[in-house]
Amino acid sequence: MSYLLQVDFPYQGSWGSEMSSAMRGLAESIAKEPGLIWKIWTENQATGEAGGIYLFEDLNSAETYLAMHIERLRGFGVPRVNGKVFEVNEPLSLIDRAPL
Template sequence: MKTLLQVDFPYQGPMGKEMVSQMRALAESINEEPGMVWKIWTQNEQTAEAGGIYLFEDEASARAYLEKHSARLAAWGIGPVNGKLFAVNGPLSTINRAPL
């Protein structure tokens, strides 16, 4: 069953175009993660937070990625990382045009 991973963490920047410039290689590498279908990058300058919403093929892939990404962020001095996993209800999501 497809699994949605929601991640957020405190983040001072960069945001916007500067974030794109600095994080392009990371974004490209995420495409190679086992089971990853897509990611939506999130940012909020007002609350100094960033993160993402990911769709994985299965829970095991999502959990493995959350562990890897949390360790990477910790190495960069970023934390705490909030991660939540959700099973995707495909039939209802399809009614609402979810890109599954």
């Protein structure tokens, strides 16, 4: 069973390739998180939001990461973080070509 973590928050920083350059070190750090299978970085300049969709191999890893990430973002001055953890229905997701 795998678990999907959805996170979004207000963001007024850099976008696109500038974000890629600025966040490279953070991305490399996130890649080493226990239980992480993958992350998709999300950004919406029009609404001033950023975040990510993560796939974790177990619930504990997803919940532990979310708690740590909320604290990290608050340390960066982010006032509100939305985070939700979902169980992945793998049979249906595979039908729709999910990279599981």
